[in-house]
């Protein structure tokens with residue numbers, strides 16, 4: 001692994017990306033700086049391949065839309081986090097995968113096999129993590145409104161519970177007597193740090209629904225000191241997502257070290273500081289995120305320094321990458337369908353999916369990079385708008401995309417869809433969810449089967465009096 005010796009300007013600016021979308025930026029060897037999965041290449045016939053599998057063949061075999069996950073990219077990202085933590089942090093450390101980015105048994109198993117932990121925010125994600133083979137002691141449960149059932153499941157399994165508010169504490173205090181053992185807790189607070197990302201995905205500023213207000217930190221720590229059922233071993237904060245800046249993470253380390261001093265002073269055995277996730281990725285060529293190595297080094301050095309200044313023993317450093325861990329490993333394949341040309345205005349090209357498999361453009365106005373699977377190198381002489389197939393004018397995946405001449409039936413690839421696509425997807429318009437295949441070494445394996453229209457009727461019940469008269 002090449003370790004970045006990039007400038008520490010604090011802006012995260014390092015280098016322009018590689019030339020073509022499918023070219024891997026070997027200089028930095030940080031998957032989040034690439035647009036495409038690390039194994040992407042052009043085969044002898046000029047067609048795109050990922051994990052040794054030709055993409056148009058995958059589309060033919062498995063149908064479209066299709067999520068494709070590159071095992072090599074996912075594993076290298078896990079290793080990049082683990083190795084950078086080992087290299088730059090003098091104490092113990094653990095990266096936890098924020099599974100809300102993309103939760104499945106296969107991803108859990110891969111991440112667990114790389115030695116990472118996982119964060120879950122619901123009983124669904126928790127169940128996926130446990131069944132996927134993630135050891136309970138490497139799982140943390142988040143959430144600003146956890147149910148009794150979610151808390152009970154976590155506590156019974158020995159998962160670390162991140163308390164977010166007084167309501168969590170009240171529910172846990174009710175549950176605790178039946179558990180017969182203390183519940184291991186982490187405490188989330190709002191660090192009051194601003195960063196420049198989309199309003200919906202900022203969480204560290206004071207006006208956030210997540211975590212205890214900083215004013216509450218001392219009272220809640222005092223309260224917990226009197227709770228025999230609770231064992232507070234960690235503190236947590238998360239400042240947001242798709243962040244390219246480094247300074248907010250440095251600031252966070254200092255705020256967390258102050259909180260650690262406070263908690264230890266009140267007698268809590270706090271040994272874990274969890275600094276959340278948030279590292280951004282490159283969705284389009286102009287995005288310029290720091291490498292994983294630079295991000296980890298920044299966080300690690302800031303925390304080590306902040307602890308030394310306060311004469312605190314080095315805590316275990318936890319972080320929770322979601323997007324930067326899975327986004328680049330994933331791509332989506334669509335088939336091009338109808339075309340509508342509005343002279344002098346716009347050409348709409350429609351794909352066989354859209355906001356149900358990728359709700360980010362309509363939710364966050366996010367940008368993506370797309371290519372033709374079989375003609376990535378052809379001159380991109382058409383300017384088109386890629387529309388989804390849903391009944392919503394805003395269901396547009398990409399505006400003003402330069403694409404080579406194309407026709408219906410062509411396979412289109414959208415890059416960097418591994419995070420917050422499948423996991424945020426829906427069945428809007430009763431469109432079944434895509435399948436997902438894991439690729440590597442020229443093999444493809446189905447890891448999520450395609451939903452069928454019949455699956456969508458599974459939970460519908462028709463009262464007898466409404467049944468069609470035959």
Ligand SMILES: *Cc1c(COP(=O)(O)O)cnc(C)c1O
Pocket residue numbers: 098100101119142238240241242276277278279320321322323324
């Ligand atoms: C969303 C979230 C993460 C992951 O954020 P990314 O930007 O995807 O890395 C980590 N921790 C918490 C608590 C989160 O809510």
